[in-house]
Amino acid sequence: MRFLIRAAVLAALFHLGLPAMAPAQDVTLTSRDGAFAVSGTLLSFDGEFYRVDTVYGPLTLDSQGVICTGPGCPDMEAYVARFTLSGSPALGAVLMPALIEAHAARRGLQLTRTAAGKGLTLFRLSDREHGHLVAEIGLRLGSTDEGFADLVAEEADIVMAAREPFAQELRRAREAGLGDLSQPERRHVVALDAIVPVVAPGHPVQALEIADMIALLRGDITDWSALNGPEAPVSVHLLGARDGLQQAAARRLLGDTPPAEGARRHPDARTLDRAVARDPLGLGLTRHSATRAARQLPLIGGCGMRLLATRETIKTEDYPFVAPLFLYTPARRLPLFAREFLDYLQSPTAQLVVRRAGFVDLMRDRIPLRQQGDRLAQAISTAGTEVPLSELKRLVRILDGAERLTSTFRFRNGATELDAQSHANVAALARALEAGLFNGRTLIFVGFTDGAGAATVNRRIARDRAEAVRDAVRARATAADPAAVALRVAAFGEALPIACDQSDWGGLINRRVEVWLR
Incomplete structure (x- = not known):
């Protein structure tokens, strides 16, 4: 009876929606000591777990604990892990193929790539010695919207997303029995990118206030002369309305306001980059990873502090418009090969592939206190009754000789809930502690706020x-x-402010927890 109870518990924990055996057939699963057995119709097998429809309902059983008999039993040696990723080309065009190739090489598998029609590419990974097919990974490029739709329609197992899911996408996933996609365990940050404004290399404007950038994108400012530029109309360049990064940018920068009338839409970030580089009057909003010919404009606050998207400021989220790239997985058990692939994506080997593909990797960097002179200078210049110099001396005394890790923690709209990148940082830092990477050292979690309210509070x-x-x-x-x-x-x-509190975005990035290593 304990065997059946355990099976029922496993069934509740792991809902398998993987490719079923075709056709489904009867099996009997017997515990290896022969004490218990259960019979039913085999619904699916993922190389590790059986899912069987029994008189008790669907049960999920660990293949290592049972012996399978009957016409429906799969050939354990011939099992092939099959799963499909669908969604944003930002992930799927270059990065995911490179990661699949690197994972295959790491495991010593032969990789072949074929077009299967309807935008689907199949990656077949085979044993080099015997030619046995080990895994078949489908990759479908469309949009983040289509990725979430394919997941709900059971046409994909993993979503490639350039943004977090919208409320209606979360609702549809819950209704389809896929779980709550807003939970950290459903979300896997693969790489980092950022939303950046760009202009042609010779453009006279050297930096933009956030408020002015938003006004340009909305069409509230239509001539560069309003920003001490030439007397000439502004031409706005944007990504397609269904592009995940464009949707994220619209939500964070424009709200419910439509973009400027006549804004030119581009099919991808590289095309936008080239178009802006050729347009002396253009302003584009694009990916940091795709900026080549055009020039990124620094962002400035009301107090004059400048922020530029760099590898360091994207990792620390000191740049305000970081755009993580995600994989979303449903609340059901994926094939073992798929789960191992997801684990591999967090490894240093995979993150080197991420960096070579032009994105910002997730590996921790260290920033000594002496390299943060701009922040200290700003803090000293604004010191007063609320933050006296004695407090800054205390800060230097505690952090002197320590190094800031790029793992930084920020909160959604100033609340207590961590944002998506910060949740990933919690997991990564925990893995580092478990691996003993900081043994014999001290980690200092340093809290900062914006300037609203009394200093003691x-x-x-x-x-x-x-x-x-x-x-x-x-x-x-x-x-x-x-x-x-x-x-x-x-x-x-x-x-120790990073940005000016006069703007909402400035206060948001000032509210943070940094990690320092001594």
């Missing part, structure tokens, strides 16, 4: 957030030795 808020992040990392690192690494907390409130 801000320091308390900053400490609360720093403690919450430290506790989340500690709870996730279940296999780490708690005595091997000291986890400390410090809080400085508004003492």
Whole structure:
């Protein structure tokens, strides 16, 4: 009876929607000690688990614990893992094929690539010695919209997304029994990108206020002379309305306001980049990863601080418009090969592939305090009664000799919920602790806030957030030795701003928890 109860529990935990055996046939699964058995119709087998329709309902059983008999039993040696990724070309055009190829090489598998029609490409991974087909990965390029639609329609197993799902996409996924796609365990950050404004190389405007950029994109400013540029009309260049990054940009920058009338739409970021480079009056909004011929414009706040999208500022989210690239998975068990592929994507080997493909990787970098002179200079220049110089001396005393890790934690709209990239940072930092990468060292979780409110209140808020992040990392690192690494907390409130608080985006990126290594 314990066997059947365990099977029922597994069935509740793992809903398998994988390719079923065709046709489905009867099987009997017997425990290896012969004490218990269950019979039914084999619904699917993923190389690791059987899913059987029985008199008790659908049950999921670990193949290592049972012996299968009957006409429906699969050939364990001939099993092929099959799964399909669908969605954004930002991921699927170059990056995912490169990652599949690298994963195949790492496992010593032969890779062949064929077009299967209807926008689907099949990657077949075979054993080099015997030619046995091990896995077949489908890759369908369309849009982030289409990726989520394919998942709901059971035409895909993994979504390639250049944005987080919209409310209606979350609702449809829940209704289809795919789980809550907004949960961190359903979301896998593969690489980082950013939304950046670009102009032609010789354009006289050297930087843009955020408010002015939004006004240009909306068409509220239509002539460059309003920004001390030439007396000439502005031509706006955007990605297609169904492009995931364009949708993310519209939501974060434009809200419900439509873009400027007459804005030119481009099918992809590289095409937009070339078009803006040829347009002396153009302003484009595109991907950092696709910026080649055009020139990125720095963003400035009301206090004059400049922010440029670089590898470092994208990793730390010190640049305000970071755009992670995601894979979304349903709340059902994927084939073992697919799960191993998802794990591989977080490895240093895979992240080197990400970097070579032109994106920002997820690997942690270190930034010594001495390389952060601009931030310290800004803090000293704005020191006053709320943040006296004595507080800045305390900051330097605590952080002197330490290095800032690019793993930074930020919160959605100033709330206590971490954003998507920060959730990924929690998992990555926990893995590093479990691997012993910081043994014998001290990690300091340092909380900062915006300048709204009293300094004493801000320091308390900053400490609360720093403690919450430290506790989340500690709870996730279940296999780490708690005595091997000291986890400390410090809080400085508004003492070290990255941007100006005069704007909403400035306050948002100032509210953060940094991680320093000593």
